[in-house]
Amino acid sequence: EVFTSQSDLESLIYLRREVKSAIDEYIQKEESRLEYLKERLKSSRGLSSGDESDATNPINAFLLVKGLSLDLAEIVAVTGDRDSFKEFARRMEELNEATTFPDNEDISGAALGLIRLQDTYQLDTKSIANGALGDSCCAPELSDFRLLPVDDCFELGRQSYLSKDYDYAIQWFTEALFRYPSTEVEDSIANVSMLLPHGEEVLISTDLEFESSSKVSKSKILDYLSWAKDIKKTLEIGKDFLAKLTGLEMDAFVDQVARAVSGGDQEETKQKRVALKSNNLFFKDRDTLEARYKSLCRGETKSNSSINPMLKCYFSSRGNNPYYLIGPIKEEILNLSPLIKIFRNIIHDEEIEKIKELAKPRLETAMVVNVFTGSNEKSQTRVSKTAWLVDEDDPIVSKINQRVGFVTGLSMETAELLQIANYGIGGMYLPHYDYAQPGQTASFVTNTDGNRIATLLFYMSDVEKGGATVFPKLNLSVWPEKGSAAFWYNLKKNGDGDSGTQHAACPVLLGTKFVSNKWIHERGQEFRRRCSLKPNE
Ligand SMILES: O=C(O)CCC(=O)C(=O)O
Ligand SMILES: [Fe+2]
Structure with a gap:
């Protein structure tokens, strides 16, 4: 899997250069081989020319026989000569051993990544297809843009379709049709109204000349498009129905669905019921929270920091900690309850470079905890690569861990790597x-x-566009700034989880994002973060 991190994508750029030169060389060799074949055919009088009378003319008869034996044998030998191909295959083999070629999983990962960006940052399908990532509000147009041909638009639609995102599937199939080569416009218009179930018109390009030799057929695009539209319609009807249910009816419905999908198995039904509820699949506030998350990612929702006088920034020497007497820490309070702070300039560029250097060879596809089994699994909810560093890796690692202890005032004894x-x-x-x-x-x-009990999140890069850390329930977006760190308490003083700390890492639109997590645990903090006299606090 190569699409999850920047360093992997960089290795693909090297791979592309090597592959391109191997193909170029192969084409050149094949071309000279074909050139030779053409010459050889032309020079064989017995094969290239003649007519019925050759059977009666002795010279021509000889040429015919020679042509079909000696000349042909020579030509067959040349066509069968696959040395040039063998050389090409060998080079590809070598590259395959040295690097990883992207596979199907990578294609769908990259496609869904693009759709995710489109969805989060409200990018217009046509603009993306024209090679622009967003309008002037969100991202600069990419200077080196590429027009997406029919097949690529279709593939983006197909991947959306497979991941059950029918809105985007419809948009991309429609765009693919729009880009279909104009020479076949006539007959496609005739097909369109017949094949679409809901009678909508599909606009097909007449004046745009897309350089395209499309592999996918028009009827295939139309077929997918009509299915996507049908399913979308059905889902809308279902959504309407769910919106009308009362709380009790909803419980009964969830029950029924859980039973239906687990085929009567009691234990599985119980699990499915919890899953349906905790994923909030059917519940009304799901859409609003999701919309809030995306709008925070776009930086649209302004937090209340400008109006709340309790939110402030200050210099702190952490209770006269000698480390911070001369150069105090810059602290900013972003939220009071739960407490969320940001420390500015807390880690230096040289330290960051060293940490990245240590981590890069160990980066692996991130895992998340399966709520039911407790085991670590690859997941669609977290797309990144992660690595863990131990104190022994380099003195810098323990220095940074120590610093986390100083600035948070918490014990690092039970903290994770x-x-x-x-x-x-x-x-x-x-x-x-x-x-x-x-x-x-x-x-x-x-x-x-x-x-x-708490999280300290170092920002180890600036991000060109996107990549904020957002807290949907607090209406708060934190923008990555290289060298800063965000800090918050995950638990209340009584040890209960604080649901206000729910947070997300927004998709990176442009650039790359590096962060470091330090997760701090409860044990050892008894006298550093005492419980409150109020049991609910
Ligand atoms: O990268 C971020 O902004 C947040 C990362 C995060 O929440 C996590 O790794 O648990
Ligand atoms: Fe997190």
Whole structure:
């Protein structure tokens, strides 16, 4: 899997150069071989010319016989000569051993990444197809843009379709039709109204000349398009129906669905019911929260920091910690309850470079905890690569861990290792909690060290566009700034999870994003963060 991080994409650029030169060379060799074949055919009188009378003219008869034996043998030998191809195949083999070629999973990952960006940042289908990533509000037009031909638009539609995103599927299939080569416009117009179930018109290009030799047939695009429209319609009807249900009716409905999808198995029904509820699949506030998350990613929702006088920034020497007497820490309070702060200039560029250098060879596709089994799994909700660094890797690692202890005032004894995460284009982490919820088994919760009491998140790069950390329930967007770190308490003082800390890493639109997580645990903080006299606090 190569699409999740920037460093992997860079290796693909090298790969492309090598592959291109191998193909060029192969074509050149094939061309001279074909040139030779043409010459050879022309020079064989017995094969290239003649007529019926050759059977009666002895010279021509000889040429005919020679042509079909000796000349032909020679020509067959040349056509059968696959040395040039063998050489090409060998080079490809070598490249394959040295690097990883992208596979189907990568194609769908890259396509869905693009759709995710389109969805989060409200990018227009036609603009993307014309090679522009967003309008002037969100992103500069890419200077080196590429027009997407029919096949690519179709593939984006097909991937959306497969991931059940019918709105985007419809948009991309329609765009693919629009771009269909204009020579066949006539007959496609005749087909369109027949094949679309809902009688809509599909606009097909007449004046745009897209350089295209499309592999996908028009009827195939239309077929997909009509299915997508049909399913979308059905889903809308279902949504209307769900919106009208009362709370009790909804419970009964969830019950029924859970039973239906688990084929009567009691244990599975129970699990499915919890899953349906916790994923909030049917519930009314799901759409609003999701919309809020996306609008925070776009930076549209202004937080209340400008109006709340309690939110402030200041210099702190952390209770006269000698490390911070001369150069105090710059702290900013972003939210009061739960407490969310940002520390500015807390990690230096040289330290960041060193950490990245240590982490890069170890970056692996990020895993998330399966709520039911407690095991780590690859997931669509978190697209990034991560690595863990231990103190022994380099003195810088322990220095940074120590610094986290100083600035947070918390004990690092039960903290997890330093986790480095790298997000490529489209990389993200959907809204989640860092702490384990009641009943949830997570590999990071041990009997002795407790839950994740706090998170410190270092920003180790600036991000050109996108990539904010957002807190949908607090209406808060935190924009990555290289060298800064965000800090928050995941748990209330009484040890319960604080649901306000739900947060997400927005997809990266342009550039690359590096962060480091330090998760701090409960044990050892008893006298550093005391419980309150109010039991609910
Ligand atoms: O990258 C970010 O902005 C947040 C990452 C995060 O929430 C996590 O890794 O748990
Ligand atoms: Fe997180």
